[in-house]
Amino acid sequence: MLRFHTLLVLSVVVNTIIVSYASAQLDLSRPFTIAEQSTTANAVTAVYDPATGNLSVNSEIPITTWEVKSAGERFLPDNVREDAMTSEFDLIKEGKWFKFDPSGFTSIDFGPIYPPNMNGDSDGNGNADIWDDLLVQGSLLEGGGLNREVASSPHLFIVPEPSSSALVVTCLLCLWRRRQRR
Secondary structure (H helix, E strand, O other), rough: HHHHOOOOOOOHHHHHHHHHHHHOOOOOOOOOOOOOOOOOOOEEEEEEEOOEEEEEEEEEEEEEEEEEEEOOOOOOOOHHOOOHHHOOEEEEEEEEEEEEEEEEEEEEEOOOOOOOOOOOOOOOOOOHHHHEEEEEEEEEEOEEEOOOOOOOOEEEEEEEHHHHHHHHHHHHHHHHHHHHHH
């Protein structure tokens, strides 16, 4: 009987270790994929405006859960738009942003909840940029993860700075004028 009891206890301990390890591995958070535009067919896209820190989400397929983690705890909870947090389960704090909508949402503007002037480039000071800071996971209406329809989803689009756009246009005009003189 003692042998049976020992085997039972050993079995429970091994199963507990396996379940604990498996639970730790089930964190499906993943980094965003770089997007070239603010919407992509059937993909979930977060849009970040570095001038204001504004974050919004666009999707053709309704999203039921949306969770973004900030490793640097950079979210600004006081700046969230009240109309963006409609469920008693919605949460935003420095390290986590969570939205739950059982009927699904396709577009929502959360306001300036992320620091301005973050971009896809390292700042040289050892601080993580936006790509290193954010991990995302969630689910779509009718089941499946955010990448159910498009494998690279979710995407992150960073709104180009107006000065960058102006510089490109100026360069193109100069090249065109130079070509006209020849």
